[in-house]
Amino acid sequence: MxxxxxxxxxxxxxxxxxxxxxxxxxxxxxxxxxxxxxxxxxxxxxxxxxxxxxxxxxxxxxxxxxxxxxxxxxxxxxxxxxxxxxxxxxxxxxxxxxxxxxxxxxxxxxxxxxxxxxxxxxxxxxxxxxxxxxxxxxxxxxxxxxxxxxxxxxxxxxxxxxxxxxxxxxxxxxxxxxxxxxxxxxxxxxxxxxxxxxxxxxxxxxxxxxxGPERHINVIAAYRDPLKDFFQRNGRFALLFLALLSIYRLPDFVSGVMANPLYIDLGFSLADIANVTKLFGFWVGLGGIFAGGVAVTRFGLMPSLLIGGIAASASHLALAALAARGADIRMLTLSVCVENFAGGFAGTALIAFMSSLTSPLYAAAQYALLSSLYALPGKLLGGFSGFAVAAFGYPAFFIATSCIGIPVAAICVIVWRIQARQEAAASQPEAA
Missing domain, CATH: 1.20.1250.20 (MFS general substrate transporter like domains)
Incomplete structure (x- = not known):
């Protein structure tokens, strides 16, 4: 004993x-x-x-x-x-x-x-x-x-x-x-x-x-098997799921590149930026993560994913308002709070969505693929963000990034309906 x-x-x-x-x-x-x-x-x-x-x-x-x-x-x-x-x-x-x-x-x-x-x-x-x-x-x-x-x-x-x-x-x-x-x-x-x-x-x-000795075969299988499993499980809807994944955080990645330059150009000091965006924003972001986790548990994955996608995109309107108003520390605090809370909420919902698409057998390879994919379009387009700001100004730039939330919401609704039909079809044999 x-x-x-x-x-x-x-x-x-x-x-x-x-x-x-x-x-x-x-x-x-x-x-x-x-x-x-x-x-x-x-x-x-x-x-x-x-x-x-x-x-x-x-x-x-x-x-x-x-x-x-x-x-x-x-x-x-x-x-x-x-x-x-x-x-x-x-x-x-x-x-x-x-x-x-x-x-x-x-x-x-x-x-x-x-x-x-x-x-x-x-x-x-x-x-x-x-x-x-x-x-x-x-x-x-x-x-x-x-x-x-x-x-x-x-x-x-x-x-x-x-x-x-x-x-x-x-x-x-x-x-x-x-x-x-x-x-x-x-x-x-x-x-x-x-x-x-x-x-x-x-x-x-x-x-x-x-x-083993036939290493080239092992390497081929390492790339082939996770992809084969993913497309077999998700069938004809796999590309739609990947499309949602690739644009869901697109507004955040594109606008995030220009956030610090905006603060610098408005005249905020490094201490102001650190206090508001990093210290205060840190705790607000944790609150958003917690709220996202509660929402996924209580209301379900797809409703939370839809709410998070809309909120994260719309939050960039606060940055547009800050850019139009100028160096106002209260407006900076408000915009950071809105963006960090919405981003934390959306990020939690996205992780849950990616996890739902992953097979336990190929969790590492598939999760690496999905986590890479969701950031790729935003980072590619983010490289041109400086040219967009130079051409149209900060307010118009952040308003444009918020509009990406429209297709995000539309695809979320479509995926929600598809998954609802799949769940209903899966439950029919059990009910019979």
Missing amino acids: QAESQRKSKLRLFADRKLALMLALGFSSGLPFLLVFSTQSAWLRQAGVSRQHIGLMSWVALAYSFKFLWAPLLDRYDAPLLGRWLGRRRGWMALTQFGVAFCLVGVAFGDPAHNLAWTIAFAFCLGFSSATQDIMIDGWRIAIAPPEEQGEMSAASQIGYKFAILCAGAGALYIAKFESWRAAYLAMACLMAVGLGASLLAPEPAAHIVA
Whole structure:
């Protein structure tokens, strides 16, 4: 009896250890996300880089949208050097974390006002390293914990991610204001030690896909099987689901590129931006995430998805009002509150929708594909956002991005009806 009690105690301790490691790895995953572009856009604008070039610079983050291209290979082959010492998943996590830290140091020693090419090169490598780190952290989470623990693991990851966003947003802006942008990026590079430490302490999952002598066949299957399963399960509606996924957060990605340049051009200080958008907006965004989770549970996925899509798009009208009104701190606070709450709500609904499209058998590959797809169109169009602002001005630009909510709402209604018919058809045999 005592031995059984000790065994259960050890299991609980191991579970707590995994959650603590997941919290640290979530932090490591979230830290470089804003530093790849969003925070950096404020630096670029202060350095005198044009809005057109800032918009084009958003393409350095396209690695997040194309990570599905190399994700299956990382599941099958060990990391160079570190793989033999740490294992496949831990080796890749540690290698990519070294890469992220190195690229952050490279960006720190850049001078975008006089040598933009240096900044672009290191920012591109930073995006690639960060996206690859995300693949391996998601893979470790799925492989190390059984399905019944994935909810807790995901929650720990999101909490760590949110606090990393706070550090990379408000923290970096504060350091830049009171010290320098170089100090800000060097500090963020040092914070990558949190994730690296977690990778060294993390247990290596026991199960791995074995790449046999016919490796080319394994590689082909890695790409083929998840896609085949997705289209077989969703049939003729698969492309419609993908269309909804690809435009759902399109307004946020396109308008987000120009948000910080708008604040800078209106005359807000870095401290104002950090206080309102990063600190205050952080808690409002958490409220939106919580509200989205409650709505999905209480009202269902599709109603929540529809409400979130409309709200997230319409929230950009507040940015248009801010641009028209000028440097009003109260209007800045209102617009940030509206946008962050709506974005948090919509993001929660979108994650639930992507999860509903994913098969447990191919969860890692399919989720990587879907999470890449939903961001790709917005990031591609976001590269032209600076030209749109230069041609039409900030108010017209943000009004235009809000109008994307019209097709989003229309497709949501169509998908809702399709799923309702499918559920009704599936319940008929049971009723009979």
